[in-house]
Structures are given as structure tokens and as C-alpha cells.
Amino acid sequence: MQMLPAVTSWILASLVDLNGPGRYVHWGFIQISVSNLILIGLMVVVFVAAILIPFRRHQGGDR
Amino acid sequence: MTTDLDTTHDPDSTVGKSADLPEDADQWTAKVRHAAVDALPPGRLLPDRQPAYVASWIYVFGVITLCALAVVILTGVVLAIFGPTWWHVSTVGLFFNSLHMWSVEVFFFAMVIHLWGKFFMAAWRGRRRATWVTGVVSFVVSVGAAFTGYLSQQNFDSQWISTQAKDGINSTGAGAIFNVTNFGQMIMWHIVLLPLVVVALVGLHVLMVRLRGVVTPFAAKNETPGGEPADATGAEVQA
Numbered sequence: 001m002q003m004l005p006a007v008t009s010w011i012l013a014s015l016v017d018l019n020g021p022g023r024y025v026h027w028g029f030i031q032i033s034v035s036n037l038i039l040i041g042l043m044v045v046v047f048v049a050a051i052l053i054p055f056r057r058h059q060g061g062d063r
Numbered sequence: 064m065t066t067d068l069d070t071t072h073d074p075d076s077t078v079g080k081s082a083d084l085p086e087d088a089d090q091w092t093a094k095v096r097h098a099a100v101d102a103l104p105p106g107r108l109l110p111d112r113q114p115a116y117v118a119s120w121i122y123v124f125g126v127i128t129l130c131a132l133a134v135v136i137l138t139g140v141v142l143a144i145f146g147p148t149w150w151h152v153s154t155v156g157l158f159f160n161s162l163h164m165w166s167v168e169v170f171f172f173a174m175v176i177h178l179w180g181k182f183f184m185a186a187w188r189g190r191r192r193a194t195w196v197t198g199v200v201s202f203v204v205s206v207g208a209a210f211t212g213y214l215s216q217q218n219f220d221s222q223w224i225s226t227q228a229k230d231g232i233n234s235t236g237a238g239a240i241f242n243v244t245n246f247g248q249m250i251m252w253h254i255v256l257l258p259l260v261v262v263a264l265v266g267l268h269v270l271m272v273r274l275r276g277v278v279t280p281f282a283a284k285n286e287t288p289g290g291e292p293a294d295a296t297g298a299e300v301q302a
Binding site: 039042046055057 | 123
């Protein structure tokens with residue numbers, strides 16, 4: 001049974017193409033794969049969100 | 064005959080209870096027990112409430128790291144039971160192999176955010192140096208555990224990583240005792256030695272957090288100059 005329609009599979013495959021050599025970013029002496037760069041960017045986003053997004057407090061304001 | 068271990072018919076037996084008979088006070092078991100309870104009373108070891116300043120998402124990532132580590136270990140145990148052919152060939156094996164790999168990803172993702180959060184809080188304040196150091200060493204050892212895991216995949220990826228890594232390891236001189244192309248050695252490091260060290264260090268880290276309490280933010284009203292709350296349990300610093 002096909003889990004995803006062909007178009008959806010194609011879009012996902014084009015977004016994250018893991019069938020081939022990895023792509024790298026070169027910046028001076030720095031060389032990093034695009035996947036690792038995206039992961040580091042995601043960590044920064046989650047870090048900032050964790051600081052800015054309010055934490056739900058229980059009644060009474062404690063905890 | 065009634066022995067010390069036979070408590071079935073002896074309602075006054077003190078076996079299994081915290082009996083503190085004066086004549087036993089000099090025994091090493093009593094000394095260790097008292098020292099442990101004094102350092103970490105049950106209320107501090109497993110508190111019901113947390114300080115008010117803990118109500119922030121940035122404090123959640125340590126627990127996420129612990130949860131991911133639990134999944135890593137559980138899936139690793141399953142992989143160890145059934146072996147490489149199973150995790151490469153069967154559908155369920157591939158699923159557990161993926162669970163193991165992705166839980167490692169979550170583990171490092173959450174641990175790095177936890178590390179950033181604690182770094183910018185200067186979480187070593189208030190006699191929490193040991194907490195910080197055990198966390199840092201846990202991170203470094205975890206990198207080694209993950210590295211030996213990638214070497215133990217038994218696929219082209221592990222071949223590539225090992226042949227690339229051997230030059231780096233050999234350049235340090237460690238290749239004589241730590242041979243990354245030796246699959247047997249790498250998998251033993253991965254499933255025995257390094258998990259033991261990681262779990263011991265993480266356990267120590269969590270104990271230190273319970274002992275010293277969660278570090279206060281810089282701007283907390285009732286923070287002492289040393290960064291230490293009046294009581295490490297934080298009970299009295301609730302808003």
C-alpha cells in the first residue's frame with residue numbers, strides 16, 4: 001500500500017534529498033554540511049523560543 | 064529457629080527498618096546511611112515542588128535529555144539482544160535501529176540547548192562547580208559513545224567514518240590502544256564501557272543538581288551574592 005501520494009513523496013524527496021552526496025557550505029576555512037547547518041539553526045531557534053515563550057503556570061503562581 | 068532474616072512471625076523485628084541501635088552506630092553501614100540521608104534527604108532527592116524561577120521552558124531541556132537517554136538505552140538493549148542481522152534486515156529491527164539513532168539526535172539536540180542555557184546562567188555559581196563539571200564531562204563522553212556507535216553500524220557509513228577517523232586518532236598516538244577499524248573493540252566500547260561511564264556521570268550530575276539545587280537566575284530577588292538560594296531545595300524561594 002502506498003503511504004503517500006506520489007506528488008507528496010516527490011515534494012518531500014526534493015526538500016530533503018538524501019540520495020546522493022551531501023551538500024556543503026564553504027566559508028573560508030569553515031566547511032559544514034547543509035544538514036548540520038540546518039540542525040544548528042534549529043537549535044538556536046528552539047533556544048531563543050525556550051527563553052521567550054511564557055511557561056504555563058499553575059494556579060497560585062507557584063512551581 | 065528465628066533468625067535475623069526471619070521477620071514473618073516477629074512484629075518487633077527491626078530488620079528492613081531504619082533501626083539505629085546504639086551498639087550499631089560505629090558500623091560502616093550506619094555511617095554511610097547517615098551520611099547519605101544527611102546529604103540527600105528524601106524530600107530533596109525527589110521534591111514535590113520546584114523554585115518559582117524554574118517555570119521557564121529553558122529549564123525543561125535537562126529532563127528532555129534524560130528522557131532521550133532512557134530511550135537510547137532501552138532501544139540499545141533491544142538491539143543488543145537481537146543483533147546486527149536483525150537490525151539491518153527485519154522491519155522491526157530497522158524501526159528499533161532508527162529509534163536508537165533518532166533518540167541520540169534528540170539527546171544531543173536537547174543537551175546542547177541545556178548546555179547553552181546553563182552557560183548563559185553561569186550555572187556553576189553557588190558551589191555548583193561539580194554540577195557543571197560533571198555535565199561537561201558527560202557531554203564529552205557522550206560524544207565518544209555516539210562516535211563508537213556510528214562505527215558499530217556495520218554498513219558503508221561506518222566503514223567511511225572509521226577509515227577517515229583512524230588517521231585523526233593515529234595522529235594523536237592513541238591508535239595503538241584505540242583502533243577505530245577494530246569492530247569488536249568499538250562495539251565493546253559502545254555497548255559496555257561508555258554507556259556505563261555516561262550513566263554514572265549523568266547520575267552523579269543529577270545527584271549534584273538535587274544536592275545544590277537548580278541555579279537561580281541572575282535577577283532573582285532573593286538570590287544571595289554567591290548565587291545560592293537560602294535552601295538548595297528552593298522551597299522558600301517560591302514567589
